[in-house]
Amino acid sequence: MIELKEVRKRFGARGVEALRGLTLSVAAGESVAFIGPNGAGKSTLLALVLGFLHPTRGEVRIDGLDPRTYVRRRGAGWMPERLTLPDTWRVRASIEHFARLDGNGPAAARAAGRAALDHFGLAAHAERRASQLSYGLGRRLALAIATVTPRPLVVLDEPTDGLDAIGRVRFRERCAWLRASGCTLLLASQDLAETGQVADRAVVLEDGVACDVLPLRSGSVPSSSPHESARTGADGGTPGEP
Amino acid sequence: MIALRASLLWLIAIRRRVALLGIFSIAFLLAAASARLLAGTTTDHVDLDRIFEVGGPTLASAFLLTGWAIGRFPLLAVLVLMAGVFSEERASGLARLHFARAISPAALYGVRALVLAGVALLASALIMPAFDFLLLGHTQPGTWILAAAWIAAYGGLTAALSVWTRADAWIALLLAILATTWNALRAGGVLDAVPVGARQFLSLILPPHGALLALETAFAGAQPVPWTALLDAALYGLVVLLVGGLTLGRREV
Numbered sequence: 001m002i003e004l005k006e007v008r009k010r011f012g013a014r015g016v017e018a019l020r021g022l023t024l025s026v027a028a029g030e031s032v033a034f035i036g037p038n039g040a041g042k043s044t045l046l047a048l049v050l051g052f053l054h055p056t057r058g059e060v061r062i063d064g065l066d067p068r069t070y071v072r073r074r075g076a077g078w079m080p081e082r083l084t085l086p087d088t089w090r091v092r093a094s095i096e097h098f099a100r101l102d103g104n105g106p107a108a109a110r111a112a113g114r115a116a117l118d119h120f121g122l123a124a125h126a127e128r129r130a131s132q133l134s135y136g137l138g139r140r141l142a143l144a145i146a147t148v149t150p151r152p153l154v155v156l157d158e159p160t161d162g163l164d165a166i167g168r169v170r171f172r173e174r175c176a177w178l179r180a181s182g183c184t185l186l187l188a189s190q191d192l193a194e195t196g197q198v199a200d201r202a203v204v205l206e207d208g209v210a211c212d213v214l215p216l217r218s219g220s221v222p223s224s225s226p227h228e229s230a231r232t233g234a235d236g237g238t239p240g241e242p
Numbered sequence: 243m244i245a246l247r248a249s250l251l252w253l254i255a256i257r258r259r260v261a262l263l264g265i266f267s268i269a270f271l272l273a274a275a276s277a278r279l280l281a282g283t284t285t286d287h288v289d290l291d292r293i294f295e296v297g298g299p300t301l302a303s304a305f306l307l308t309g310w311a312i313g314r315f316p317l318l319a320v321l322v323l324m325a326g327v328f329s330e331e332r333a334s335g336l337a338r339l340h341f342a343r344a345i346s347p348a349a350l351y352g353v354r355a356l357v358l359a360g361v362a363l364l365a366s367a368l369i370m371p372a373f374d375f376l377l378l379g380h381t382q383p384g385t386w387i388l389a390a391a392w393i394a395a396y397g398g399l400t401a402a403l404s405v406w407t408r409a410d411a412w413i414a415l416l417l418a419i420l421a422t423t424w425n426a427l428r429a430g431g432v433l434d435a436v437p438v439g440a441r442q443f444l445s446l447i448l449p450p451h452g453a454l455l456a457l458e459t460a461f462a463g464a465q466p467v468p469w470t471a472l473l474d475a476a477l478y479g480l481v482v483l484l485v486g487g488l489t490l491g492r493r494e495v
Contacts, residue, residue, distance in 0.1 A: 047338075052494065068341075078339060080338060084335050
């Protein structure tokens with residue numbers, strides 16, 4: 001589904017080269033986690049896959065299409081590392097707004113919004129302004145917006161950052177639901193313990209290069225991984241239906 | 243329809259700016275009402291000589307400046323409303339959430355720009371005749387055509403600039419000042435020594451103040467509307483808006 005060939009990305013003529021010749025394939029329905037320290041190039045990689053950025057060299061293709069063309073035709077789920085919404089937007093209205101942009105009619109958008117609010121434990125905060133949510137609740141809202149309508153491609157940047165134990169369970173359940181729907185999942189994280197629960201494999205990025213690939217069976221994490229997060233106290237649990 | 247709904251959400255998000263524009267409009271009308279109270283005549287128009295007698299050259303200058311500024315109200319409205327029409331969302335990261343959806347960003351932000359232009363036109367169509375009525379004792383029919391010309395030219399320009407820079411409205415204002423000066427120099431024959439190609443190029447790039455001035459002159463003299471001038475202004479706005487839209491489709495966000 002996704003093909004990256006010798007992709008390089010440099011910011012500015014003499015700026016940092018965030019990716020240095022990355023080649024990668026992701027099959028449809030696969031779940032891949034990109035693991036690495038800050039500045040490894042994870043977020044840049046996700047931005048290139050969705051066409052937000054263009055490679056300086058190399059090529060990115062999704063189903064044979066330029067990423068922006070693909071996204072414009074089919075849409076994608078996107079969870080940014082930082083979600084900033086206008087301060088007048090309320091939680092329910094924000095989710096429904098993006099559900100509408102996904103092509104849902106008013107009733108379907110309301111239903112999808114309600115389901116997302118319930119699933120991520122945001123129902124009690126539905127009429128609050130998004131900008132007034134705590135960091136953790138804001139992350140839940142970002143997840144809700146990214147996944148309110150299942151898309152063939154869902155891209156999540158640091159999805160478990162700031163989530164509490166219940167939020168993490170909800171995250172895993174949502175990923176299981178998306179995968180059951182046939183979605184391809186890409187996740188960037190520093191938290192291998194958590195993303196390892198939902199990924200088929202982890203690509204370890206360091207300094208803009210893929211330096212290792214860890215095959216994972218969803219639900220297991222190689223304990224010897226040097227990138228395993230310190231947050232191993234996160235609760236376990238089997239993914240279920242949301 | 244979805245793009246229109248998204249535009250209304252944006253309009254709510256910038257409600258403080260809309261309110262500010264409303265307050266600004268009221269200040270204009272209060273100035274006009276004050277002038278009328280001070281120097282209204284039996285022939286229903288404000289007498290400038292009387293204003294001079296009451297407040298000296300300071301008051302007369304303030305009155306003339308207010309009158310000049312109200313003629314540019316559509317420019318002020320469009321700059322206030324259109325500032326950051328795209329660049330603000332690009333800076334906050336919200337544009338990426340929109341770009342990830344199966345909807346054309348050019349359509350989404352294009353509709354937003356049109357809605358904001360519509361609000362600017364509505365505000366201008368209300369304020370300018372009211373100001374005229376207070377000062378002249380009657381309204382000039384078709385003032386909205388003059389407002390539409392300003393809004394078309396500067397709405398398109400500000401929206402296009404927003405694709406490239408966060409300083410969109412400021413640069414549009416700077417270009418307005420440059421275009422005014424350029425047009426005045428050109429009309430005065432000062433630029434005859436400048437090569438014809440360079441003159442034509444700059445006249446093409448800068449906002450069409452020659453056309454806008456022709457419209458203003460026609461309205462001031464109660465002459466027929468110079469439709470070609472209106473077309474020039476609209477065409478300028480449309481072309482820069484299209485360039486902005488095409489760039490938006492390729493621009494990194």
